[in-house]
Each structure stands twice: as C-alpha cells, then as structure tokens.
Amino acid sequence: MLDSSVWPTNDYSRVPYRFYHDPSIYELERERVFKGPSWTLIGLEVEIPNPGDFRASYIGDEPIIIHRDEHGKIHGFVNRCAHRGAIVRRELQGNAKDHVCIYHQWCYGQDGGLVGVPFRRGLKGKGGYGKDFDTKNHGLRKVRIDSIDGVLFGTLSDKAEPLNEYLGEAMLGFMSRVFRRPVEVLGYHRQRIRGNWKGFAENTRDNYHASLLHDFFRTFGLDRPTQVGGATMDKRHRHCVTWGRMESGNDAAKEAYGKEQVASAGIQLQENSMVKYIPDRNDDISIAIGSLFPSSFFIQISNSLATRQIRPRGPGEFEVFQTLLGYQDDTPEMRQHRLRQANLVGPAGFVSMEDGEAIEIVQRATKPAPNDAQVLELGGKGAIQDCDFRINDVPVRGFWSYYAELLGIEPPDGVR
Amino acid sequence: MSADLIAACDLLARYGALVDSAQYDEWLDLFSKRCSYYVKPRENHELGLPAGLIYCDSRAMLEDRILALRIASKYNPHNDRHIIGLPRIIANGPEGISIEAPFAVYQTELEGDTRLFATGLYCDRLERSGETFKISEKLVRVDSFAIQTLLATPL
Numbered sequence: 001m002l003d004s005s006v007w008p009t010n011d012y013s014r015v016p017y018r019f020y021h022d023p024s025i026y027e028l029e030r031e032r033v034f035k036g037p038s039w040t041l042i043g044l045e046v047e048i049p050n051p052g053d054f055r056a057s058y059i060g061d062e063p064i065i066i067h068r069d070e071h072g073k074i075h076g077f078v079n080r081c082a083h084r085g086a087i088v089r090r091e092l093q094g095n096a097k098d099h100v101c102i103y104h105q106w107c108y109g110q111d112g113g114l115v116g117v118p119f120r121r122g123l124k125g126k127g128g129y130g131k132d133f134d135t136k137n138h139g140l141r142k143v144r145i146d147s148i149d150g151v152l153f154g155t156l157s158d159k160a161e162p163l164n165e166y167l168g169e170a171m172l173g174f175m176s177r178v179f180r181r182p183v184e185v186l187g188y189h190r191q192r193i194r195g196n197w198k199g200f201a202e203n204t205r206d207n208y209h210a211s212l213l214h215d216f217f218r219t220f221g222l223d224r225p226t227q228v229g230g231a232t233m234d235k236r237h238r239h240c241v242t243w244g245r246m247e248s249g250n251d252a253a254k255e256a257y258g259k260e261q262v263a264s265a266g267i268q269l270q271e272n273s274m275v276k277y278i279p280d281r282n283d284d285i286s287i288a289i290g291s292l293f294p295s296s297f298f299i300q301i302s303n304s305l306a307t308r309q310i311r312p313r314g315p316g317e318f319e320v321f322q323t324l325l326g327y328q329d330d331t332p333e334m335r336q337h338r339l340r341q342a343n344l345v346g347p348a349g350f351v352s353m354e355d356g357e358a359i360e361i362v363q364r365a366t367k368p369a370p371n372d373a374q375v376l377e378l379g380g381k382g383a384i385q386d387c388d389f390r391i392n393d394v395p396v397r398g399f400w401s402y403y404a405e406l407l408g409i410e411p412p413d414g415v416r
Numbered sequence: 417m418s419a420d421l422i423a424a425c426d427l428l429a430r431y432g433a434l435v436d437s438a439q440y441d442e443w444l445d446l447f448s449k450r451c452s453y454y455v456k457p458r459e460n461h462e463l464g465l466p467a468g469l470i471y472c473d474s475r476a477m478l479e480d481r482i483l484a485l486r487i488a489s490k491y492n493p494h495n496d497r498h499i500i501g502l503p504r505i506i507a508n509g510p511e512g513i514s515i516e517a518p519f520a521v522y523q524t525e526l527e528g529d530t531r532l533f534a535t536g537l538y539c540d541r542l543e544r545s546g547e548t549f550k551i552s553e554k555l556v557r558v559d560s561f562a563i564q565t566l567l568a569t570p571l
Contacts, residue, residue, distance in 0.1 A: 093463075187460040187467025190562040215488040267487060270476035319562065324467045339471050343481075347563035348455065348469045354490045356566035 002028065004404075007411040008373055012400040013381045018370035020196035020363060025407075026315040032406050033294050034060025034312075037160040039153040039167075041296035041309050042066055042076065042143070044323065046150060047185060052095040052110070058311045058321075059154055060295065064143050065089050065099070066152060069110040076143030076154045077112030088140065099140075112140035148172065149179035151307070153296075167292065168234030170241045174290040177281065178298060178305065182328040186338060189306075189322040189346035195359035197295060197312040198403075200320065203355050204291045205395035207231060207242045208378070213358055216350040219267060220275050229287070229390045236405075236416070237384045237398030238293035244390065246277050246286035273340055274350075277302040280327070291395070293402055301351060303334075304341040316363060322346055376400075384415055424503045424515050424542060427549050432498030432519075435570050440482045443570065448543050448550035453478045455571055457561030458536065469558070469567055481570075491568035494523045497530075500538070512543040512552065519556075521571055534571055535559045 002025060008014040019025055034040070042057040043066050054067040056079065063079040065088075081088045081101040088101045088108060098115065099108045107116040114135040122128030143154040146163040153163055160166065167175065193200070203209065207229070211218050229244035269275065277286045280303060290298035295310035305326065311319040322345065326338045345352050366372070379392020384401060387394055397415075404410045417425075427446065434443040447453070455470040472478040501518035508514075516539050523533040536558040542549035556571045 092459075185465060187463075187465040188457065189467075189469060190457070190459070191566065192562050192564050194565065213490065215490065216484055219484075219488045267483070269480045269483070271474060271480050274477070274480065335466075336473075339466055339468070340473065340477070342467050343471055343477075346469060347565075348567035350484055350488070353566040353568055357490060357492050360492070360565060 002407070002409060004409050004411050004414075006409060007404070007414070009381075010411045010413050011382050011384070011415045012397040012404070013376045014373035015376065015400055016371055016373045017366035019198065021315055021367055021370060023315055026312070028407055029312075030060060032408070033403070034062065035156045036406050037155070037157045038294050038406070039146075039155045039160060039163055039292070039296075040294070041151065041292065041307055042145070042154040043152045044150055044183065044185065044307070045074070045147060045152060046183060047093075047323075048074065050095065052097060053093070054089065054096060054099075054110075055093040056089065056091070057154075058309070059143065059156055061312050061314075062156065063087065064154065065112070065140075066143075066145070066154075067096075067110050067112075074145055074147075074152065075111040076145045076152075077108075077140035078143065078156075080140070081106055082114060082138045082140060083117070106138075108140055112142060114138045114140075148175050150183065151175065151179055168236075168239060170232040170234060171239050171290055171292060174241045174288065174298065177283075177288075178300060181281075183305070183325045184328045184330075186324040186326050186335075186342065189320075189324065191320040191322070191347035191356060192313075192317065193320065193356050193359050194317055195363040196315055197310050197318040198399075199359040199362055200310050200318065200355070201291065201294065201399055202396045203359065204289050204297055205231075205240045205242070205399055206393060207244075207289075208391040209358070210351070213354045214351045220269055227390070230386070230388045231390065231392065231395050232386050233384075233395055233398050236402055237395070238402035240291045240395035240398065242287075242289050242291075242390070242395070243285050244287040245284050271340075273337060274343060275302065276337075278334070278337065291399075293399065299345060301344050302341055303338050304344045305338070306345055320347075382415065418505075419547075420508065420513055421503070421505060423548050424505065424513065427542065427551070428500045428503060428517055428538075431551075432500045436496050436498055438569070440485070440570075444479060444482060446551055447475060447478065447554075448545070448552045449475060451475050451478065451550075451552050451554070453481075453554045453556075453570075455556040455558060455567070458557055458559050459561050461557055469561075469563065470556075485568060489568050492523075492525065492565050494525050494569075496533075496569050497522045497524070503538075503540075510544075512541060512549065515540050515542060519571070531564065533560075533564060534567075536571070 040059045048068045051070045065079045083106045086103045089099045105118045109115045227244045231242045288300040297308035299306045307323045309321045376393040379394045384398045453472040454468045456468040499520045503515040503517035521534045524530040539555040541553035543552040
C-alpha cells in the first residue's frame, strides 16, 4: 500500500524510485493528478481558427477533442463513445459539424452532446430504447476549458480552482511575456521516451543539468552556469519558471551571443545564426522555461519558441508533444531564423536530445531498485523556497511536495 | 536500367553504408557544395507546416550537425542499419535528376536489441558530377514521426 511512510525524508530530498515504475501509483495519478484538480495545456486557439475546426489532444492519457462551434465557442470533450467506449473521432484535426462513432453511429454535436442514435425506436415497431432513455444523459464527458492569451487549458475536475489562480503570478507573467503577441504554428515534434512522465517534469525544473548534460550549450556558449538567472515558483511550489539572461556582464557572453563567431577552445560553428539571440521583446532573457504542474511546459531557448505537453502512456513510456511557434508578424527573415533555431529543440534538438537518453537510462537502472531513492539536496534541504541562483534542485522538491498532496501521501510534518 | 538509375542506386547504397559505418566525413562528401538537408515529420508535411526535426538549409549547417554529433551530443549508443528501397526517377534533366526512394532504419542497442527506428521517403535532388551524382537537396520525410528516444545520427 502506498501511504505517507513511502518518503524517507519530510522535505522530498529523497524520492523512492518506485514512483517511476509502480503500476498502482500510475492508476492513482490518473485519478488524483490528471483527473484531479489540475489544468493541462491542450492546444492553442490559433490551431482551430474557423467555426467547425477541431483537434485531438490529451489530458494525461485521456484522449480529448477540442472543437470550435459555429458561434466561435470552443468546447472540449473526452474522445470516447458513451455507448461502447470506442474512439469517436479518429482524425487528429479537421472541420466537422458533428462526430459520428463508426461502430454504431452514435452522433455527437460540436459541444460533445449526443444528438442521435440509430434504432432509437427499434425497427418495425420492435425493440429500440426504453422511454427512460434520454440523449442528454449520454453525451461525451465534458472537459472544462479556459484560455490565457490564446493558450487553451483543460481540466477534467469540477474542483479545479479558476485557471488564473492555478497558474499564479509568476506563470501568468511568463505566459503574457511569450503569448501576448499573436503566435503561428510552425510545426509539431513528437518524441516517445521509455521513461516515466515525472522524469520529464523533474528535468525541466532542474536548471543545472543543462550546462552539464547538454554539451552543446556549454561548447557553443548558449548557457553557462555563471549566467544570471533563477527559479521562481508559485505559492504552492507546484509550478516553476526558470530563466537566464543572455548578458551577464562579461565579455565571454557578448562573444557568445552576437558577434562574429561562436567559439570554444578553438571549436566553432560555421553557421553562427544557430546560436544568435535576436531579442523578441523588451528584455534580455534568452532562456526561459515554464513548467506547469503536472504536464505542460513553455519553452523559449533563444528565438526558438515552443509549448510541450507530456502524454503519459503507462508508467514506463510517455510522449513529448511539442508545438513549435513563431509570431504572426515575424519578418520572412525572422521566420527562417526560427526554423533554423528549431534545430535546438525537440527529439533531434542540439540542447534537448540528451534528455531522452537521460530519462531512459534512469528508468532502466531504477527498475530493480524501487526502494532506493534519488538525492535532491543541491541548493539546500528543508524549506522549499525561490532561489536567485540557477544551480539548485529546489523546484524539483516543490513538484514532489504538491504531487504528494494530491495523492494524499504527504509525510508527517512534510514541508510545503 | 538507365545509366542515371544505376548511378542513383549506387549513390543511395553508398549513402546507407557510410551512415551505418559512422563515416560521416565521407557521407558529407556525397553532398554538393551548395546543399540542403531536412528531416521532416510527415505530420508537418501533410499540414503544410514548415518546421523540421533537422533543418539544414546550407552545407555549413549540415557540417555543424556532424560537428555537434561528434563533440557535443550524447545519445543512446547504437548501430544504424539502413534498408533503402529502389529509387524512382520523377524528373530528369541536363543538370540532374529528382528521385524518391523509400527507406527503413533499424537501430541496434548495445545489448543486441534491434528496433525499427524509422521509415519514410527520401525526396532527393541529385546534381550531375561527371558520370555520378551529388546530393543538392535531401528531404527525409519521416512516416514514423513519433521519434523513439531521440534522433542523433543521420537518417
């Protein structure tokens, strides 16, 4: 049985590896995290611009559809037929007036409500559904939807707090910084990692792995441990915004970001634009990562912009679904620059491919050791608080503290 | 078989063999001085979206990819095996030809497990270079666009 005694320490500085593997924990997460009071990135308004446009998405491993109706209102519903449980809409995107399940032709409207079933009155006066059968009771399960600056979020819970409150001040600031300017979709990346989804949530909250794991950053000067930056969490420490400034006041940084060649120990890139940051707005933040509990991420690495959604596929596999973005008012040159800098992110990304390998080797080696635990002590133990330095594990402990709260397994006197 | 088709087959055979034996400098030599190399998910192709998984619009960027692969990338240790199907010539001219060829790439990891890593279509523009060809444009359109683990070595 999973209970509060699972934690070796009360400050989440030790996390047992069973959290990556135990199928019963995955079942619990499905109910209490993904169907619990959390919000998940499910898409962008700009992806379904016209009446009738729909797209497939996920909340956790639950398949959903987002659909803009004839009046422009966006609805969300679970993509599982209320009749016999089949996937209703099999295409990933399109434009439609309704959704008809191929199995027995149950038909749902743009809001997911059931509008018709075959043989309702039977055939030639025989059979059919009883008088108590009411289509109102058999619609597709609704997803509660809200949006911030054109970014769509969904929740399967009635208990989730309003989206603004859920995001909190730091994340709202992050969102408006990136999304206030209208975006366009440049493409999608999908990556399947043989690991546990929480490994990815930890990865983006741990800022210092970038300068150690991703040699490209260090070799070509995109990210240095000396760079000014920090990590800001929400009040409950479940989300995290980490950031770094391109200008740290030293010549090396200047050298790395703009001028002639980017070099490190005599090694240089021929195509300097790969690492050149052209400020998109009135600040000098060249790297910013927003991690929203449980499974949504917003990425700015130089001029590469993306959202990422984690789609768990059981305890040992997940998909990273990445949407690459530019701005609608980008010049053709800027658009080309972003397409080039898309080389930085995704499954083949110069500064992200290693994450796939790192998470997989953790998954492989921890399987036989469910009771051993990882060590999260960098940047201090005990209280969980914001750091004005980048080299720390604290937001990772923040993630686990809220996770434990949702699962109902907080240790006695657990820090929050 | 026409001489062009034989030369295209020969180029593709060398292409696969050079990647599979990690001879990336020789692999780069198969490309012309002005060239591009894109790996694009079929999903983006069908939606008319421009972004790729790998996007090298110049030879310099392609060489940077190989430099990064050698000195700055950490990836799952594996061996590649390219199975390249017969090319189809879709355009033919004095400067060169355009071909399409289906491919599959298997990856074998250190303990001998092999998985089908990628399938898709090569859409290549080949430029005449004497009796042979150099690759001036290569678009690797990936059917298996849910990339397993990561994509480091060239497709």
